[in-house]
Amino acid sequence: MDVFLGIDTSCYTTSLCLVDKNYDVVADERIILSVAKGGRGLSQSNMVYQHTRNLPVLFERLAGVLTTAHIRAVAVTDQPRRRDDSYMPAFLAGLGYARALAAVLHVPLYRLSHQENHLLAVLRTLGRVGSEPFYGLHLSGGTTDLLRAVPDEKGLDITRIGGTSDISAGQFIDRMGVALGLPFPAGVHVDKLAQTVTPPVRGAHVFCRDGEISFSGPESQGQRLVAAAADSPARLCSWTLSTVWRGLENLLVFAATDGMSHLAAAGGVMSNGYLRRQLSDWCRRRHVRLDLAADGFSADNASGAAFWAAVQEGKKS
Known part of the structure; x- marks a missing residue:
């Protein structure tokens, strides 16, 4: 079975997701980052540390599925938003794993923003990205944005309005x-x-x-x-x-x-x-x-990234 791997290392959750060619979720593994009682967040260094510890655990959980599944492509979130000034160290943990895995497996690597990943998780439930612009509402622990999104060759060209x-x-x-x-x-x-x-x-x-x-x-x-x-x-x-x-x-x-x-x-x-x-x-x-998004996929997860990898590889078939 061919599968497509998504990786997301956000401020709150370490996430891996596998979808098949029909965009159905084959496996979804996540670990929520730990915050001390009474705390209201984490430093970036602590996020990177926890992601670095969590990623091997999540890949071990996927090991059973991957004995019979073939990863065709990898997609990873590498920044909060698709902008030159958008940067957050937490995403380096997932990006490093994605680059290494894609190189070892000789498969394509797709990079997209965390914000695109969230909106693509919604589009996965529709089974298509489409070409028509749409409005987006991105509500998370650190973001409340009203957006206008236009599908393009990289994912979604998003403008905050x-x-x-x-x-x-x-x-x-x-x-x-x-x-x-x-x-x-x-x-x-x-x-x-x-x-x-x-x-x-x-x-x-x-x-x-x-x-x-x-x-x-x-x-x-x-x-x-x-x-x-x-x-x-x-x-x-x-x-x-x-x-x-x-x-x-x-x-x-x-x-x-x-x-x-x-x-x-x-x-x-x-x-x-x-x-x-x-x-x-x-x-x-x-x-x-x-x-x-489908139940359980509004919160931080990597299904949008996995979906995008599947969509891109499907165009090559």
Whole structure:
């Protein structure tokens, strides 16, 4: 069986993924990076160290599959965004493994950005990249970007047209979660607690101007609420997610006035059940086609990279 290998070494997760020629996932292995209790992130040197330890473990997990599968091509994320000024040492760990493996196996190596990898994970569920431009929403621990994406020979030519002017949605959620004593990254724990509150608590106003939103004011407000024990942790989690949605809704309205008719939403924050439901309802009402990654593939993973390798090699057949 021919398979295509994707590798992603991001700020939060070490990921390997194998897909077949039909773009179905054959194997998906990940290790979330460890953060000390009470911590709100990792240094780049610590990320590189953990990726260096994790990658051999993940390849050992793939060993059983690779006894009967043949790697046709390798694709790896090598920077956060496809820009000359976009650099992060964490991606060097995966890039080194990818280059070595491709050289030893004498197979093609494809390089793409972490942001492209996320949007391609969404397109994998469609079974094609296509040629038409589309809008993207990339929501992760460090990124909240409204994008316009155009497929090209390298992957996706992405232009940022809006997003946050300060902290990301993921950082806002994580900071609130850590302040409430939840483990980092806190997204899944905030989501779980928020689900116990019905109806959801109304969120704070989120400033927006020309497609740029700001979560720093609501975060300061939220920290004061936590410090004052102004409400239960569950209700504060609900307030946090409702505030994030109010900010995202501002971005979506801006995109709609820009002509958005097709949106692909990706990134770890899009694993959140409440936000997915709110986004789906908004797009349905506005007659915007919405594509989301398959369950489990919104968070950091390497399926987009593996998919891109399969697509590129398929063109040669």
